[in-house]
Amino acid sequence: MDSNLAIEKIIETLDAVKDPEIDSVSVIDLGMVEDVQVQHGEVTVKLLPTFIGCPALDIIRQRVEQTLLRLEGIERVTVEFIRHPPWTSDRITEKGREKLKEFGIAPPPRQIDSNGEWHVECPYCHSSFTVIENLFGPTACRSIFYCKQCKNPFEVMKPISTWM
Amino acid sequence: MEGRDPTMKITKPEELQQHPEYKEVLVELLFQLADDDFILSYRGSEWLGLAPHIEEDIAFSSINQDTMGHAAMYYQLLEDIGIGKADDLAHQRPSSERRNAVLLEEVNGPGHYLSEPRYDWAFAVVRHYFYTQAKKVRIDSLKHSSYEPLAQVAVKINMELYYHLMHWRTWFIQLTNAQGEARERMKKAVAKVFEDFGGVLTLGVKGDRMVEFGLIESEKILKQRWVQAMKPVFAEVNLDLPSEFGMKRGNGRNGEHTADLDEAIMTLSEVYRLDPLATW
Numbered sequence: 281m282d283s284n285l286a287i288e289k290i291i292e293t294l295d296a297v298k299d300p301e302i303d304s305v306s307v308i309d310l311g312m313v314e315d316v317q318v319q320h321g322e323v324t325v326k327l328l329p330t331f332i333g334c335p336a337l338d339i340i341r342q343r344v345e346q347t348l349l350r351l352e353g354i355e356r357v358t359v360e361f362i363r364h365p366p367w368t369s370d371r372i373t374e375k376g377r378e379k380l381k382e383f384g385i386a387p388p389p390r391q392i393d394s395n396g397e398w399h400v401e402c403p404y405c406h407s408s409f410t411v412i413e414n415l416f417g418p419t420a421c422r423s424i425f426y427c428k429q430c431k432n433p434f435e436v437m438k439p440i441s442t443w444m
Numbered sequence: 445m446e447g448r449d450p451t452m453k454i455t456k457p458e459e460l461q462q463h464p465e466y467k468e469v470l471v472e473l474l475f476q477l478a479d480d481d482f483i484l485s486y487r488g489s490e491w492l493g494l495a496p497h498i499e500e501d502i503a504f505s506s507i508n509q510d511t512m513g514h515a516a517m518y519y520q521l522l523e524d525i526g527i528g529k530a531d532d533l534a535h536q537r538p539s540s541e542r543r544n545a546v547l548l549e550e551v552n553g554p555g556h557y558l559s560e561p562r563y564d565w566a567f568a569v570v571r572h573y574f575y576t577q578a579k580k581v582r583i584d585s586l587k588h589s590s591y592e593p594l595a596q597v598a599v600k601i602n603m604e605l606y607y608h609l610m611h612w613r614t615w616f617i618q619l620t621n622a623q624g625e626a627r628e629r630m631k632k633a634v635a636k637v638f639e640d641f642g643g644v645l646t647l648g649v650k651g652d653r654m655v656e657f658g659l660i661e662s663e664k665i666l667k668q669r670w671v672q673a674m675k676p677v678f679a680e681v682n683l684d685l686p687s688e689f690g691m692k693r694g695n696g697r698n699g700e701h702t703a704d705l706d707e708a709i710m711t712l713s714e715v716y717r718l719d720p721l722a723t724w
């Protein structure tokens with residue numbers, strides 16, 4: 281298999297590897313895949329960890345390995361978590377942001393005001409009449425908000441950036 | 445003595461073989477960073493289910509999870525340079541080999557988390573806030589460390605630390621500016637934490653060498669930055685910032701510790717010691 285073709289195929293396949301805690305988004309949607317190399321049936325995938333202490337990372341590693349090994353012509357898969365460049369929330373793709381909303385999670389705000397406030401739209405009714413309930417949520421990457429329009433609680437993916 | 449080129453960068457663990465002195469000092473620094481985060485996130489996790497309200501339970505456990513992740517990353521850096529397996533370094537080292545500050549090992553209060561915990565929330569807020577600010581100062585310096593794998597880890601940790609610091613600062617200001625029992629208890633906790641806070645700010649006997657090798661800036665500079673960051677907060681809550689911080693119960697960077705640490709290690713490594721070869 282031509283290695284460019286192979287890489288294309290691998291990336292397409294990686295789009296089926298979902299986050300175990302948010303099963304509508306893939307590792308591609310989240311911008312976790314930094315590099316893919318193929319040589320003689322051996323694949324090396326470099327992934328960026330989102331939050332350091334995230335317990336989903338090991339599961340993601342296993343799923344990437346298992347999924348790619350099912351491809352014809354792939355005999356070995358190595359998954360490496362690398363620290364540089366750091367993962368930031370602006371790596372989430374447009375498709376990823378839409379898929380997060382489908383799951384009921386608002387995508388990370390692109391900007392934070394100078395007073396630290398975030399502007400977040402409710403993923404259910406799209407109202408911007410929302411308030412933060414807890415900066416920390418059920419997983420390391422999420423915060424808890426409340427929509428005053430449709431009166432639903434919802435989660436928001438935390439913005440993570442190098443300027444912080 | 446090895447000469448020190450101020451522009452020298454070490455980009456990979458393998459390069460350390462040619463710089464044995466540098467490596468020795470780096471290992472010392474990594475143990476301080478790892479052990480501090482490890483023991484404080486353990487103390488924090490003992491609060492699970494006991495925090496003042498459910499939102500705090502969620503926030504605090506999320507912060508502890510992040511912090512344990514930071515410790516794991518430092519232990520991984522030690523593993524990468526051949527010091528031992530990260531899990532073993534966290535679980536198997538006796539207290540005499542630990543480098544964490546004594547303040548961070550202290551129990552949360554009287555009682556035990558399984559029976560009659562009489563934990564002190566004021567102490568928790570003050571200890572975590574002051575430590576998190578010290579960690580922020582350290583991390584900002586480590587972003588320019590001559591050991592690049594450490595500088596990269598610092599960039600990553602810094603992004604999560606932003607939220608931790610915001611959290612603890614909010615608690616500190618609100619409780620200290622409240623009247624009555626809250627303010628009294630916060631003042632007591634501040635006095636208590638300062639008695640041992642020198643142990644958090646010190647880099648130990650190899651501190652000068654760390655600076656010489658460009659691993660981190662000096663203890664003196666880091667302390668000044670901590671004071672600088674705290675000044676406006678202390679003004680806001682109308683408290684005085686002391687000019688000196690104590691090390692009443694010893695210097696953890698030199699392996700001096702209290703019985704609280706022995707007990708914590710016994711508890712946290714209990715399952716690990718049942719079968720150290722188990723795969724998790």
